[in-house]
Amino acid sequence: MSLKIMQxxxxxxxxxxxxxxxxxxxIPIGGAMDRFALRVANMLVGNPEGAAGLEVVFMGPVITFENDxxxxxxxxxxxxxxxxxVQPGWxxxxxxxxxxxSFDFLKSGARAYIAISGGIxxxxxLGSRSTYPIGALGGLDGRNIQAGDVIPLGEVDMIEPGLHVPADLRRLPGNPAELRILPGLYWHRLTPAAQEGxxxxxxxxxxEADRMGYRFKGGKPLEFVEREQPFGAGADPSNIVDGCYSYGSVQVPGGLExxxxxxxxVSGGGYFTLGAVISADMDLIGQLQPHTPVRFKKVDMEEALAARAARKKMLADVRAHLG
Amino acid sequence: MTQIFSPVPGTFYTQSAPGEALFKQPGDAVTAGDVVGLVEVMKTFIEVKAETAGTFGAYLVEDGAAIGAGEPFAELKD
Incomplete structure (x- = not known):
């Protein structure tokens, strides 16, 4: 059981x-940038939700199947x-x-997930098939797929085709996209005007928007509260003594982008992080194309946890819909 | 009239680098496989090639402008 990558x-x-x-x-957590989409793709073909599939960015591959x-x-x-x-999505x-x-031109969103019965x-x-190219870890020889690759599939009893997830059980960002942020440990480094701005x-x-990070531009430069930089921090006011970065954390080198x-x-470094995009909105980032307008919205922990619960409910609704 | 489309969203360029000649001028002959545009996305530059031969008509998107996937950026006269 295998796939042959033509392009x-x-x-x-x-x-x-x-x-x-x-x-x-x-070593980063890795995995699909839009985890909801990968889970749903797997459910549709009868795979466990965490089976490995293909994450496609902007432009689709061409793949020949050696088996049904x-x-x-x-x-x-x-x-x-x-x-x-042409086949229907979802x-x-x-x-x-x-x-x-093969695939037609991208109509909306940024990353498509291909699940194949049996899984890759x-x-x-380290417990995952996810590809982390910079660390040459996972995937096929630790790299993205190339023409000529033969990708092995798991064995499976195929279920019937036709399972479908309707539009109200999908999630794509709006335009402008709204990303909710919980201010963090270094929030006090910004002036009140910068916090508001x-x-x-x-x-x-x-x-510059990829699996490592998504960069945003167009807003005003951030002003920092003046201080004498502590020992070990760089001279730029956006520098700190090295600290931990979380998944979703927002750094602003030089206060600019x-x-x-x-x-x-990466898991740590010397830039202040003003907060983190809440877990409920991280999947949305994976679906943002370059030039997409974005607004950041400030939330508190209570709102962030309510949003996380809403996302879990949506996943439960999909599971219930697919039986 | 045949249109040429960008396969990816990004920023569109009509020449290989600033100051270089345009890939094609109106009236130029185009052979299938000729590079007619450049799209930058995710720190990568993607050359877009003509799939058919013809005579170059015009660019439909300005140099340095945002472009969407599947958006036409040039026209060929048959």
Missing amino acids: PGLSTSIQDLGRPGYFHLG ALVAVTGADLPPKVDGV TAFEIKAGQTL DTPPA FFADDWAVAL PIVLHRDA
């Missing part, structure tokens, strides 16, 4: 739900085609041995 797309990688537990050693399989594509609206015939469809999966069966690294300004996704750290981010 890889722009940056297609094998991802599951990641490898938590090693961030303190500098069920496939579902979720996340971004990147229409899948079987031997040139729906399980069948591909026969010898047929080719490359060797796990950060949430009032119009931002847009910059071109905020960067939200994502699944493949």
Whole structure:
């Protein structure tokens, strides 16, 4: 059971739900940037939710199937085609041995997730098949997929095609996208005017936006409360004595362009972080194209936890819908 | 009239680097496989090639402008 990659797309990688537990050693959590979409894709083809699939960015791969399989594509609206015939998204469809999966142009969103019945069966690294190219870990030889790759699949009893998740059980960012942020340990480093301006300004996704972090531009430079920099911190007011970074934390080097750290981010460093995007909104970031307008919204812990509960409920609703 | 589309969202360029000649001028002959545009995204520059031959008509998107996936950026006269 395997897939043959004819064309890889722009940056297609094998991802599951990641490898938590090693961030303190500098190894990122990794995994799908839109975890909801990967979970749903797997459910549609009868896989465990955490099975490995393909994360496709902006431009789809071309893949030939060596065996019959069920496939579902979720996340971004990147229409899948079987031997040139367009298939619906968020729906399980069948591909026969010898047929080719390709994609139309991206319509909306940024990352599509391809789940294949049986799941991708490359060797796990530190408990996960997720690809972390900078660390040459996971995936196929620790890198993104390339033309000519043969990707092994797990064995499975195929379920019936046709399972479908309707639009009200999907989630894509609005325009402008709204990302909710919980201010953090270094919030006091900003002047009151900068604290207010950060949430009032119009931002847009910059071109430097990938699995490590998403950069935003367009807002006013942030002003810092004056202080004598502590020993060990750099001279720039956005520098701190090295600290830990969390998944979702927002650093603003030089006070200029905020960067939200994502699944493949470093775990620590010397930039202040003004807070973190709440866990409920991290999946949305994976669906933002460059130039998308973005507003940041300040929330407190209570609102963040309520949003997390709402996301869990939506996942439970999908599970219930699919039986 | 044939249009050429960007496969990815990003920033569109009509030449390989600032100060270089445009990939194509109106009236230039285009052969399938010729580079006709450049799109920058995720720290990567993607060359977009013509899939058919023709005569270059015009760019539809300005140099340095934002472009969407599937958006046409140039026209060929058949």
